[in-house]
Amino acid sequence: MRSALKAALMAAAILGPQMAWAEPLSSGQTLYVPVYSHISHGNLDGRGKASELLLSSMLSLRNTDPSHAITITAARYYDTDGRLLRDYLAKPLSLPPMGSSELFVEYKDTAGGSGANFVVEWKSDRPVNPPLIETVNAYFFGTQSVAFTSPGRPISPNP
Template sequence: MNKILQLILLATLCFSCIDEQAISSISPVNWEKRKAREIILDSLEHGMTYLSVYSQIYSQTEHTTHSLTATVSMRNTSLKDTVYLSQAAYYDTHGTFLRSYFDETIFIAPMETVEIVIDEIDKDGGTGANFIFDWHIRHKAHEPVFEAVMISTSGQQGLSFSTQGKRVE
């Protein structure tokens, strides 16, 4: 019995020494590969989409929160046209800018989906986090679709829900 307790204690110590992961599982290298080269954005239609994202939700009372993992999907619904994103700006509950996921315009190929994953350990956004996406498309092309799926599991219970973006400009 004593050896079992020692093994449990040793395992706990080993796992507690592991460094926390990055707050997003999308590597900056992936954005580098997506840079749009030599595109003239002035010749394209511009739009802006708002997307609500929940890093946390209230549980039981307003003083208790439950952390969530969020998958933000940026989807090109066109069979032939490319979508260009010039911004994916992430804001917290209070409207404070937290970060932008890329610094230069990127592309999403026809029928492609690009994702941003906000890890469960990232609580910066809070209960009312949101994104603003600036995008550009060829005139009369399909507008991009922005969605978020939030999920959390604990033991045998799971929680999940989704949100959809709304064009604001």
């Protein structure tokens, strides 16, 4: 028992800074969220091009506040050149306390290019824990798989 406690304390000391991810309360933000619709890999071919692997991307929207709802007011999808491809929300999306939702970009959707991104806006009628908004980029076929997350980054507070 004593060694288990020692191991837990050591892990807390090492991981402590990474575990403290709490952000100040907020009543809204605009977030930039990278989307990797494809990744380059392998060696360059005779024309100087790398192989590309198409990925699907799920935009994960998670309300981390245990007491108050938030509203996702926009989820706009942009391509590598910054052109708006589509707005995923026809109307605001309410997420209850600890609720979540997701939006999906199919792997065959190559319009975004390698620099695709979402711009997500959210708000609340009172200061709340900021939501966790990220993409899960994935490819699964047979015995091959690739999956990784891309966290959203605040680019401005909402007025």
